[in-house]
Amino acid sequence: MLSRRFVRENPDAVREGLALRHNDDVDVDEILELDAEWRELKAEGDDLRHERNEISDRIGELKQAGREEKAQEAIERSAELKDEIDRVEERAARLDDELHERLLEVPNVPHEDVPPGEDEPDNVEVRREFFDDHDAPADPVPHYDLGEDLNILSFERGAKVAGGGFYFLQGDGARLEHALIQFMLDVHREQGYTDVFPPIPVDSEAMTGTGQLPKFEDDMYAIEGEDLWLCPTAEVPVTNMYSDEILLDDDLPIKHQAYTPNFRREAGEHGTETRGIVRVHQFNKVELVNFVRPEDSYDRLEALVSEATAVLDRLELPYRVVTLCGGDLTFASAKTYDLEVWAPADDMGYGPAEGGRWLEVSSASNFEAYQARRAGLRYRPERHESAESLHTLNASGLALPRVLVAIMEYYQNDDGTITVPEPLRPYMDGQAVIEGHDPVGEAAVGAGERE
RNA sequence: GCCAGGAUGGCCGAAUCUGGUAAGGCGCACGCCUGGAAAGCGUGUUCCCGUUCGGGAUUCUGGGUUCAAAUCCCAGUCCUGGCGCCA
Numbered sequence: 001m002l003s004r005r006f007v008r009e010n011p012d013a014v015r016e017g018l019a020l021r022h023n024d025d026v027d028v029d030e031i032l033e034l035d036a037e038w039r040e041l042k043a044e045g046d047d048l049r050h051e052r053n054e055i056s057d058r059i060g061e062l063k064q065a066g067r068e069e070k071a072q073e074a075i076e077r078s079a080e081l082k083d084e085i086d087r088v089e090e091r092a093a094r095l096d097d098e099l100h101e102r103l104l105e106v107p108n109v110p111h112e113d114v115p116p117g118e119d120e121p122d123n124v125e126v127r128r129e130f131f132d133d134h135d136a137p138a139d140p141v142p143h144y145d146l147g148e149d150l151n152i153l154s155f156e157r158g159a160k161v162a163g164g165g166f167y168f169l170q171g172d173g174a175r176l177e178h179a180l181i182q183f184m185l186d187v188h189r190e191q192g193y194t195d196v197f198p199p200i201p202v203d204s205e206a207m208t209g210t211g212q213l214p215k216f217e218d219d220m221y222a223i224e225g226e227d228l229w230l231c232p233t234a235e236v237p238v239t240n241m242y243s244d245e246i247l248l249d250d251d252l253p254i255k256h257q258a259y260t261p262n263f264r265r266e267a268g269e270h271g272t273e274t275r276g277i278v279r280v281h282q283f284n285k286v287e288l289v290n291f292v293r294p295e296d297s298y299d300r301l302e303a304l305v306s307e308a309t310a311v312l313d314r315l316e317l318p319y320r321v322v323t324l325c326g327g328d329l330t331f332a333s334a335k336t337y338d339l340e341v342w343a344p345a346d347d348m349g350y351g352p353a354e355g356g357r358w359l360e361v362s363s364a365s366n367f368e369a370y371q372a373r374r375a376g377l378r379y380r381p382e383r384h385e386s387a388e389s390l391h392t393l394n395a396s397g398l399a400l401p402r403v404l405v406a407i408m409e410y411y412q413n414d415d416g417t418i419t420v421p422e423p424l425r426p427y428m429d430g431q432a433v434i435e436g437h438d439p440v441g442e443a444a445v446g447a448g449e450r451e
Numbered sequence: 452g453c454c455a456g457g458a459u460g461g462c463c464g465a466a467u468c469u470g471g472u473a474a475g476g477c478g479c480a481c482g483c484c485u486g487g488a489a490a491g492c493g494u495g496u497u498c499c500c501g502u503u504c505g506g507g508a509u510u511c512u513g514g515g516u517u518c519a520a521a522u523c524c525c526a527g528u529c530c531u532g533g534c535g536c537c538a
Contacts, residue, residue, distance in 0.1 A: 004499090019489055042500055052518090053507090058517050060471045075518040082518085164524075363469040380461070380479075386496060 020326030117325025144276030150436030159419035180203030198237030211332035234287035364395035
């Protein structure tokens with residue numbers, strides 16, 4: 001969250017940031033008024049308390065000296081003050097709570113590099129890789145059809161046990177998923193990342209620390225009867241793992257990677273564009289989380305993008321990097337780059353001239369001190385006596401299902417098989433081609449092909 | 452789940468029984484001292500308000516008793532140990 005002091009001293013910067021985001025839910029003037037009123041009441045309450053503290057000290061002295069009558073007078077005065085303090089502070093506390101709640105709903109102020117714009121089409125392309133002589137099949141089958149043809153994907157069975165938006169990976173499909181996870185973890189370990197495996201349920205405090213709560217409650221799965229939510233992204237447990245701690249200057253930068261399943265309700269997000277495994281309720285992801293000194297965070301953001309794209313580079317999948325415009329920027333982020341992989345099968349609106357479409361597989365964001373302030377993440381800078389907020393960043397490295405989509409569509413062969421990208425083969429006992437599996441059960445027998 | 456013990460500053464730790472200035476140590480920063488350093492001495496090292504200076508809050512959290520709570524009472528959270536259950 002933004003600090004009270006920052007909002008008080010830079011209201012115009014906050015207003016401009018909101019305008020760039022096309023956010024008109026936040027009323028800065030109202031917040032400033034609340035703040036001014038709260039400060040006035042706090043000063044009043046502090047003065048009253050000061051007076052009462054002095055009287056209280058005197059009572060002790062008078063009692064010691066045996067001057068009961070004087071002491072009794074002071075006790076009466078103290079009781080009067082107590083009532084007055086209760087009145088003033090009750091009002092102050094109400095304003096304080098209100099102010100806190102309002103501030104939790106103020107998004108981060110975008111960095112000056114963030115381009116104007118309302119939505120996806122306004123994002124600015126930074127670079128594009130592997131397009132010059134790409135090797136996509138002429139007429140690729142969409143992953144959802146191919147996956148069921150090969151019996152490596154089953155949506156019906158997923159829906160049977162958990163409902164729509166869940167799916168089974170089967171046989172080589174599941175193997176490819178495992179291979180990708182291990183491959184990504186190995187790539188990032190080479191880049192200096194330390195592995196962590198976090199708890200999957202997270203509490204409300206953690207969700208508030210990274211900014212998912214209070215605004216985005218509807219996107220999360222809640223666990224009934226507990227103050228717990230299913231992890232929507234490893235960003236939540238990993239960023240909060242050092243909450244309310246003070247790290248040493250020597251500890252920084254910290255680079256953690258975490259593989260976790262992620263759960264999102266995605267209410268109202270179903271349609272042709274999300275068919276298959278492009279937008280599902282549960283997906284695996286390797287997440288990169290950085291804790292850095294404030295002065296290093298923008299250099300780190302650039303490096304983070306390279307660390308995430310290294311996976312696509314090694315897989316030789318066509319992709320591009322875009323800078324998100326103000327309107328597309330997420331709540332807690334000051335600047336974000338999206339990594340979009342090319343899925344050639346479905347020619348949809350959001351895609352390159354070659355056809356197909358862009359699929360976001362990672363968002364690399366600098367949150368500056370926004371999350372650190374909410375989560376209580378601090379460090380002690382060298383040659384400073386007191387602790388201050390550090391900066392946090394994260395990027396997916398990468399979200400699995402969409403990478404799987406890209407592989408299935410980009411590396412599919414004319415005979416309906418899929419070539420396993422070279423770097424993944426060591427993780428699949430050297431297997432080079434996914435040929436699919438025979439269907440299981442009576443449905444297979446009655447499938448019609450035989451005379 | 453049951454029983455017992457515990458939670459004090461960046462860290463360690465005293466004060467809790469017996470309510471009245473949160474001791475001391477370590478680390479770190481600044482200053483003094485020094486040719487320079489070490490040692491030593493002093494100041495500082497959480498949050499909030501206010502211009503220096505000051506004031507307020509803060510002993511896990513929330514209530515209560517009291518003129519006054521780290522201290523007494525109630526509830527909760529977490530940690531440790533023991534028992535139980537369990538992949």
